[in-house]
Every structure is written in C-alpha cells, then in structure tokens.
Amino acid sequence: MILYEVLRLYPPGIGFVRQTYKEMEIGGVKYPAGVMIELPLLFIHHDPDIWGSDVNEFKPERFAEGISRASNDHGAFFPFGWGPRICMGQNFALLEAKMALCMILQRFEFELAPSYTHAPHIVLMLPVPYASAFLSPHRATGERPAREEALPPPLLMLMMLGAASQWILAAAAAAAVAALLWLAVSTLEWAWWTPRRLERALRAQGIRGNRYRLFTGDVPENVRLNREARKKPLPLGCHDIIPRVLPMFSKAVEEHGKPSFTWFGPTPRVMISDPESIREVMSNKFGHYGKPKPTRLGKLLASGVVSYEGEKWAKHRRILNPAFHHEKIKRMLPVFSNCCTEMVTRWENSMSIEGMSEVDVWPEFQNLTGDVISKTAFGSSYEEGRRIFQLQAEFLPTKNNRRLREIEREVSKLLRGIIGKRERAIKNGETSNGDLLGLLVESNMRESNGKAELGMTTDEIIEECKLFYFAGMETTSVLLTWTLIVLSMHPEWQERAREEVLHHFGRTTPDYDSLSRLKIVTMILYEVLRLYPPVVFLTRRTYKEMELGGIKYPAEVTLMLPILFIHHDPDIWGKDAGEFNPGRFADGISNATKYQTSFFPFGWGPRICIGQNFALLEAKMAICTILQRFSFELSPSYIHAPFTVITLHPQHGAQIKLKKI
Numbered sequence: 032m033i034l035y036e037v038l039r040l041y042p043p044g045i046g047f048v049r050q051t052y053k054e055m056e057i058g059g060v061k062y063p064a065g066v067m068i069e070l071p072l073l074f075i076h077h078d079p080d081i082w083g084s085d086v087n088e089f090k091p092e093r094f095a096e097g098i099s100r101a102s103n104d105h106g107a108f109f110p111f112g113w114g115p116r117i118c119m120g121q122n123f124a125l126l127e128a129k130m131a132l133c134m135i136l137q138r139f140e141f142e143l144a145p146s147y148t149h150a151p152h153i154v155l156m157l158p159v160p161y162a163s164a165f166l167s168p169h170r171a172t173g174e175r176p177a178r179e180e181a182l183p184p185p186l187l188m189l190m191m192l193g194a195a196s197q198w199i200l201a202a203a204a205a206a207a208v209a210a211l212l213w214l215a216v217s218t219l220e221w222a223w224w225t226p227r228r229l230e231r232a233l234r235a236q237g238i239r240g241n242r243y244r245l246f247t248g249d250v251p252e253n254v255r256l257n258r259e260a261r262k263k264p265l266p267l268g269c270h271d272i273i274p275r276v277l278p279m280f281s282k283a284v285e286e287h288g289k290p291s292f293t294w295f296g297p298t299p300r301v302m303i304s305d306p307e308s309i310r311e312v313m314s315n316k317f318g319h320y321g322k323p324k325p326t327r328l329g330k331l332l333a334s335g336v337v338s339y340e341g342e343k344w345a346k347h348r349r350i351l352n353p354a355f356h357h358e359k360i361k362r363m364l365p366v367f368s369n370c371c372t373e374m375v376t377r378w379e380n381s382m383s384i385e386g387m388s389e390v391d392v393w394p395e396f397q398n399l400t401g402d403v404i405s406k407t408a409f410g411s412s413y414e415e416g417r418r419i420f421q422l423q424a425e426f427l428p429t430k431n432n433r434r435l436r437e438i439e440r441e442v443s444k445l446l447r448g449i450i451g452k453r454e455r456a457i458k459n460g461e462t463s464n465g466d467l468l469g470l471l472v473e474s475n476m477r478e479s480n481g482k483a484e485l486g487m488t489t490d491e492i493i494e495e496c497k498l499f500y501f502a503g504m505e506t507t508s509v510l511l512t513w514t515l516i517v518l519s520m521h522p523e524w525q526e527r528a529r530e531e532v533l534h535h536f537g538r539t540t541p542d543y544d545s546l547s548r549l550k551i552v553t554m555i556l557y558e559v560l561r562l563y564p565p566v567v568f569l570t571r572r573t574y575k576e577m578e579l580g581g582i583k584y585p586a587e588v589t590l591m592l593p594i595l596f597i598h599h600d601p602d603i604w605g606k607d608a609g610e611f612n613p614g615r616f617a618d619g620i621s622n623a624t625k626y627q628t629s630f631f632p633f634g635w636g637p638r639i640c641i642g643q644n645f646a647l648l649e650a651k652m653a654i655c656t657i658l659q660r661f662s663f664e665l666s667p668s669y670i671h672a673p674f675t676v677i678t679l680h681p682q683h684g685a686q687i688k689l690k691k692i
C-alpha cells in the first residue's frame with residue numbers, strides 16, 4: 032500500500048507520449064496524423080475528481096482493497112504504463128523496492144535531515160535532489176549518523192570512489208550479486224510464479240487442464256505423443272485425423288473437456304472451442320488479442336505482415352492489399368496456367384505406352400507452387416527468385432547455424448538486388464510488370480509519397496517477399512496434395528468435378544471468369560480445406576484480463592483457435608462431420624453451418640489471409656488442368672498418414688496412379 036501510494040504521489044515517470052500515425056478519433060475528438068498525445072500520469076494521479084478531496088494527502092490505506100478499488104476509475108493508477116507496452120520490469124522493480132525497504136525497516140528508524148529541501152523536479156524521471164535523511168539504528172540510542180551519511184547520494188558516491196579502490200571492488204561484487212539475484216528472481220518469475228498464478232486463475236474459472244511442469248510444460252509430452260502417433264497410419268478413406276495430427280490436444284479434450292488448457296513451456300494455451308468466442312478473438316476490434324511473440328524459427332523463416340501488430344501491421348497491410356486485388360490476380364492467370372501445363376506435360380512424358388504412370392504429387396505440387404510464386408512475385412527476375420526458393424527450401428531442415436546465416440545473407444542480397452532494380456525502373460517511368468514485387472514497390476512509393484516514414488524500408492519489403500514465398504508455396508501445395516488424395520479416395524466426386532471442368536472448358540485453357548463460376552470444384556476445395564486445413568490452428572495472446580464466453584482470462588494466456596477441431600466438430604457440422612461430403616457447401620460457406628466462424632481455413636477478420644484468392648485461383652487452375660488430362664487413384668504404396676510440419680503434410684508422400692484420358 033505504501034509503495035503504491037508513493038507511486039501515485041511521486042510516480043518516477045510523470046507521463047507518457049504517443050503519436051498518431053493516421054487520423055484517429057478519441058473521446059469524440061478527431062486528431063490528425065502526427066499529433067503528439069500526452070498521457071499526463073502525474074495529473075491523473077493527483078486529480079481530486081478521481082481520488083477524492085484528500086488526493087494530495089499521503090494515505091496508503093486507499094489501496095487497502097487493491098488498486099482497482101482505490102479510486103472511482105480502475106484505469107486511473109498507471110505508474111508502470113498500461114496495456115501491451117506496460118513496463119516489463121514492474122514485478123522486478125516492486126520486488127527490489129520491497130526488499131530494500133524491508134532491510135532498511137529491519138535496521139533503522141529514519142526521519143528527514145534538517146538539510147533536506149522538498150523540491151521534486153524532472154530530469155527524465157522524478158528525482159529528489161537532496162534526498163538525505165537521518166538514519167538511526169532501529170531502537171538504538173538515538174545517536175545521529177555521521178555527516179557524510181546525510182550527503183546527497185551522488186556526492187557520497189564520488190567521495191567513496193575517491194577514497195579507496197576496495198570500495199570499487201566491493202561495488203563490483205555487490206553488482207554481481209545483484210545481477211545474480213535479479214537473474215534468479217526473473218527466472219523464478221518467468222518459470223514458476225507466473226505460470227502458477229495463471230494456472231490458479233484459470234482453474235478458479237472452472238477451466239481444467241494439464242498440471243504445469245517446471246520450464247518445459249507439456250512440450251516433452253507433446254513430442255512423445257507425436258512420435259507415438261506417427262508410428263500408426265490411418266486406414267484409407269478415414270478423415271478422422273485429429274488424434275494423429277494433434278494427439279496432445281486431443282488427449283487434453285478427452286481428459287478435461289472444452290475449453291481446456293495445456294502448457295507451451297511456461298505459457299498456458301487454452302483451446303477455445305466455440306465459434307462465437309473465436310469470432311470475437313479474430314475480430315480483435317480493440318487490439319486486445321495480439322499475436323504471440325514469434326519463435327526464433329518463425330522469425331528466421333519469415334516475419335513481415337503476418338507477425339506485426341498495431342500501426343505497423345496496418346501500414347504494411349494497407350501497402351500490400353492492392354497487390355492482391357482481384358484485378359491484379361486476374362492478370363497473373365497466364366503464369367498459373369503455363370506452370371500447370373509445364374507440370375502435366377512432364378507427367379505425360381513420363382507415361383508408359385498404356386498411358387499410365389505413378390507420381391508422388393507432394394514434391395510435384397511443391398515445385399509447382401514454388402514456380403508459380405517465383406514467377407508471380409518476381410516476374411522477369413524469376414531466376415533470382417527461383418534461387419531464393421531453393422535457399423529457403425534448404426533452410427527448414429538445416430540445423431547448422433553458420434549455414435543458416437549464410438542462407439539468410441544470400442536471400443537478403445538477392446532480394447535487395449531485385450528490389451533496387453525495380454525501384455530504379457519505376458522511378459525512370461517504367462510501369463511494373465504486374466508481378467507482386469513490382470506492385471508492392473509501386474504501392475509503397477505511392478503510399479509513402481516521398482515521406483519515408485509512411486512507407487516500408489527495403490529491409491521490410493525483403494521480409495514481405497520472404498513471407499510471400501513461404502506462405503504462397505507451402506500452404507497451396509498442401510491444399511493441392513490433399514485434394515488429389517481425397518479425390519482418389521472418392522472417385523464419384525472426381526468424376527463429377529471432371530464433368531464440370533470438361534463442360535466449361537473442354538480441352539482448352541481455363542479462363543478467369545469460368546474458373547470463378549466453377550461450383551463442384553469450389554465445393555470440393557472447401558471440403559478438402561475443412562477436413563485437411565493446411566494451417567491446423569492459430570494462436571492469439573491476451574494482453575490484459577479479457578472476458579470471453581463468460582470466462583475471464585488473465586493477461587499473458589495464449590488462446591488456441593483450433594481450426595482442425597472446429598472443422599471436425601459434429602455439434603457444428605452434424606453427424607457426418609467426419610465424412611467427405613462437398614455437398615454441404617452447395618449453398619456457399621455461410622449456409623454450410625449456422626456459425627460464421629465454423630469454417631476458417633484462411634483465418635478470419637482483419638488479419639484474414641491476404642493470399643486466399645490467389646491460392647484458390649491457383650488451386651482451381653491446377654485441378655482443372657489435371658482433370659482435363661488424367662483420371663487418378665491412390666497407388667498401393669500410398670500410406671494415409673497426415674502430420675504437421677508447420678502445415679499439414681503427408682508423412683510418407685502422396686503416391687498417385689495417373690491414367691491418361
């Protein structure tokens with residue numbers, strides 16, 4: 032209470048400043064971009080309308096029932112800031128202050144020295160210029176301390192430093208002990224106190240879950256269960272893939288029900304299982320649900336817009352959006368079609384005299400989507416783009432740190448070269464070739480309009496290109512692979528799709544308008560995305576206590592939005608949830624179930640996948656080109672074994688027997 036009351040009356044930081052990056056309405060007032068907004072902590076902490084008429088009195092008891100009851104506005108006390116950028120060190124600071132105060136109180140009584148002048152002023156923080164006090168040993172004789180003990184601390188420090196070098200050694204030793212103490216306390220805080228506090232808060236809300244294990248949480252158990260699950264393939268035609276793909280979460284739901292929590296290291300991960308709550312989280316209207324901090328692997332693979340928050344995300348998304356507009360993607364169709372034709376021609380050339388062949392379509396589709404994204408992203412700089420793709424493909428299995436850094440450097444160098452060339456061409460009046468990079472550079476120049484801070488830096492454009500690469504190649508090849516596997520398992524739907532394709536295009540190259548009108552093929556792709564979503568779950572993080580579906584989640588909890596579980600839930604999709612039935616999408620996505628967020632393979636809300644139209648058009652082009660030329664079935668060597676390596680892969684490949692038609 033005392034520390035809180037001191038922090039209220041004498042907050043070390045007396046205010047915060049934020050700047051508007053675009054026009055913003057706050058409390059009914061519109062602030063243009065570029066305005067500095069002062070958040071006057073000191074004024075708010077001293078406001079009698081908030082704290083009462085005794086606002087300027089030192090009354091620690093006002094905090095007797097905690098911070099939230101101390102004033103008539105629970106947001107009125109924020110000496111450590113507030114929201115996502117709240118001081119990371121607040122627990123550290125409070126603990127340190129308590130420790131210091133306790134040790135002083137144990138040993139001394141104290142009062143102000145006559146020389147003390149009460150004159151708080153600002154030099155970054157709120158210092159006390161001459162903070163001398165008379166310290167006397169606790170319950171001691173009342174002897175006055177020596178004069179230098181009452182000197183201002185900086186002077187005292189200088190005198191001490193000058194006096195003897197052993198003081199320096201002593202100070203260094205003390206600093207080392209303090210650093211060790213700090214390390215120990217923050218490790219304990221991170222690995223034990225915080226997880227235990229969060230666990231208690233979740234259990235108090237009636238949410239059940241796994242017991243916390245120090246440091247590792249459920250990670251070793253997850254590895255063990257995955258290893259076990261991966262030993263057992265599924266029967267052909269079985270789409271009940273959850274226990275194999277996400278065995279730990281599946282077990283948690285069995286044992287604890289929904290919602291329940293597991294541990295990703297010291298962070299609890301609560302699985303949210305009702306579509307309404309999922310919609311609320313994904314809408315993220317006020318920025319209350321953020322993305323968890325990216326892992327090291329995530330950062331190395333690609334950061335870019337997918338990992339940003341707040342204004343930075345909004346700026347990047349605004350610049351990227353035009354590149355993914357329908358009209359722009361329509362212009363990329365010839366690239367899609369050429370790449371698909373190249374692939375099927377290769378397949379045709381490898382056929383036996385009887386017109387049969389066996390192909391593992393998984394690497395084939397990775398190649399196809401890699402080719403498509405290289406050409407659509409980099410246009411004339413395709414060769415350099417292709418090299419980047421090869422380097423990134425090498426990246427994932429590489430564990431050698433030196434090699435990883437080399438790859439990073441080479442990818443950045445290649446991208447920097449391509450971007451520089453493109454920027455110079457556009458400045459010389461050449462229009463972009465309609466490729467993603469050109470559109471991005473153009474949109475960036477338009478958006479920044481000469482003001483660098485409104486646009487993206489070259490490094491940021493590089494990150495976005497790496498992201499296109501990863502996001503554009505990986506996910507779409509997964510969708511195509513499962514589509515071929517599932518259509519091999521369900522030949523009646525393969526036949527219906529082929530009829531539709533031949534009806535629209537015969538043997539000619541599919542055009543944009545007819546591709547957009549395909550009904551059966553679209554229903555099939557949706558049903559494959561439902562049963563085999565390339566991204567099996569998403570995560571978000573609470574920045575502060577949030578109420579969701581009647582449950583209060585404390586800050587720092589990870590919410591898991593389990594696409595795979597929701598897509599397979601019989602309470603949402605009916606008894607036939609585990610069956611392949613594209614007919615459920617006959618009247619569109621919105622009529623397939625009664626909830627908006629029961630189908631979200633591309634995410635939802637403001638952060639919905641920017642490339643979904645791109646991916647669906649590419650997938651339709653590929654499926655049509657294949658259906659026009661081949662019938663196909665599973666090879667006897669195919670083993671049905673979906674598992675996740677970031678996205679949903681076929682563990683033993685996707686061997687398909689093709690027959691020329």
Ligand code: HEM
Binds near residue numbers: 565570635
């Ligand atoms: C079948 C194919 C695809 C699937 C299933 C898919 C899935 C997703 C999902 C689930 C998200 C949301 C992530 C979240 O909210 O945390 C997302 C975001 C994103 N996707 Fe895709 N994606 C696909 C294809 C693509 C393609 C082809 C591109 C680009 C060429 C792309 C670029 C992106 C980007 C940039 C974001 C981040 C958007 C943001 O945070 O504002 N995706 N994708």
